[in-house]
Amino acid sequence: MFELLKTDTTSKARMGRFRTPHGTVETPVFMPVGTQASVKALDSRELLEMGTQIILGNTYHLHIRPGMEIIRAAGGLHQFMNWTAPILTDSGGFQVFSLAKIRKIKPHGVEFRSHLDGSPLFLGPKEAMEIQCTLGSDIAMVFDECPPHDCTPKAAEEAVERTMRWAAECREQPRAPGQSVFGIVQGGVHGKLRERCAKALVGMGFDGYAIGGVSVGEPEHEMMEAVELTEPFLPADQPRYAMGLGTPAQLVELVARGVDMFDCVLPTRVARNGTAFTSKGTISIKGGAVKADFGPIEEGCSCFACRNFTRAYVRHLLNVNEILGLRLLSVHNSHMYIDLMRQIRRHIAEGTFGEFRKQYAATYVPSQKILDARVKRALKVEDRG
Numbered sequence: 001m002f003e004l005l006k007t008d009t010t011s012k013a014r015m016g017r018f019r020t021p022h023g024t025v026e027t028p029v030f031m032p033v034g035t036q037a038s039v040k041a042l043d044s045r046e047l048l049e050m051g052t053q054i055i056l057g058n059t060y061h062l063h064i065r066p067g068m069e070i071i072r073a074a075g076g077l078h079q080f081m082n083w084t085a086p087i088l089t090d091s092g093g094f095q096v097f098s099l100a101k102i103r104k105i106k107p108h109g110v111e112f113r114s115h116l117d118g119s120p121l122f123l124g125p126k127e128a129m130e131i132q133c134t135l136g137s138d139i140a141m142v143f144d145e146c147p148p149h150d151c152t153p154k155a156a157e158e159a160v161e162r163t164m165r166w167a168a169e170c171r172e173q174p175r176a177p178g179q180s181v182f183g184i185v186q187g188g189v190h191g192k193l194r195e196r197c198a199k200a201l202v203g204m205g206f207d208g209y210a211i212g213g214v215s216v217g218e219p220e221h222e223m224m225e226a227v228e229l230t231e232p233f234l235p236a237d238q239p240r241y242a243m244g245l246g247t248p249a250q251l252v253e254l255v256a257r258g259v260d261m262f263d264c265v266l267p268t269r270v271a272r273n274g275t276a277f278t279s280k281g282t283i284s285i286k287g288g289a290v291k292a293d294f295g296p297i298e299e300g301c302s303c304f305a306c307r308n309f310t311r312a313y314v315r316h317l318l319n320v321n322e323i324l325g326l327r328l329l330s331v332h333n334s335h336m337y338i339d340l341m342r343q344i345r346r347h348i349a350e351g352t353f354g355e356f357r358k359q360y361a362a363t364y365v366p367s368q369k370i371l372d373a374r375v376k377r378a379l380k381v382e383d384r385g
């Protein structure tokens with residue numbers, strides 16, 4: 001299903017192609033997060049127009065609302081939300097361990113209470129795969145345990161043990177027609193654990209492999225380390241997915257470390273705070289500085305918002321709480337991420353990724369506020385993929 005088309009000569013960056021029942025995905029790829037069967041503030045027409053190839057949906061949230069009875073009656077998640085391109089679904093493991101009040105970890109899953117109304121629920125490998133089968137996603141993820149980044153080595157080891165056992169169980173469950181299943185490598189920043197987990201999962205034979213246990217409040221160097229410790233043990237001819245990451249500059253660096261797939265809530269989340277991503281860093285579109293700025297959100301950007309509206313207008317909309325302001329900024333930010341991946345693919349194809357990477361790192365000014373927001377929010381996640 002995955003075809004490795006080209007590998008960069010200056011780094012581990014790769015270009016590939018992944019076939020799914022709803023179409024082919026060119027990698028490296030960014031997947032906008034559609035937690036509640038919606039990429040916040042964007043409709044499917046806008047997503048397709050900006051070049052979105054695949055989106056992410058969440059098992060945990062969709063299981064709670066609207067529930068699988070409705071999804072089944074609708075004919076699956078694609079039909080329900082009118083999204084015709086591929087969908088990857090998270091298994092719910094991350095949300096169970098970060099959002100819900102856990103009552104008991106059992107051999108075959110977790111007893112917990114819904115974060116919404118406290119009702120008792122159970123999610124394990126069997127349930128997570130059953131839900132993803134009903135959702136009919138193109139790529140399903142195994143049910144894993146994602147511990148906090150500062151957990152004890154013993155807790156990290158237990159999480160790896162459970163993750164491996166549960167992955168084996170997930171492997172045996174029925175799937176939707178043509179559905180791929182990806183394993184998730186845990187193990188924090190412990191090299192031995194990462195290696196053990198990766199080798200065990202590869203031995204089971206999944207269609208792709210995710211690097212989990214990142215985007216859980218860890219500092220950037222630990223995020224990079226987790227990826228570097230895992231990547232050598234993943235097969236070159238299968239896709240690799242880093243879950244829940246990151247800023248544009250981090251994505252370039254993660255591609256350089258051999259990652260093919262990404263999802264992140266940052267583009268739509270920071271839009272809600274009036275912040276725009278640009279290729280040089282973030283800028284505020286809410287402040288007085290752009291009050292009479294009649295240029296686009298980002299000079300040279302080809303998104304719908306930048307082609308048609310000015311900073312001054314978007315700022316005005318944001319300041320009077322008009323929904324359109326938030327929508328336009330979400331269009332720009334999501335387009336920015338999608339377009340970054342398009343540029344990366346082109347540079348890998350043309351053999352200029354090394355130059356591009358150097359230039360990006362030199363011109364992109366990371367915002368501490370954004371990095372902090374990513375970390376803080378990760379600790380009380382609502383909608384990470």
Ligand SMILES: [Zn+2]
Pocket residue numbers: 297298301302303304305306307331332333335
């Ligand atoms: Zn734009």
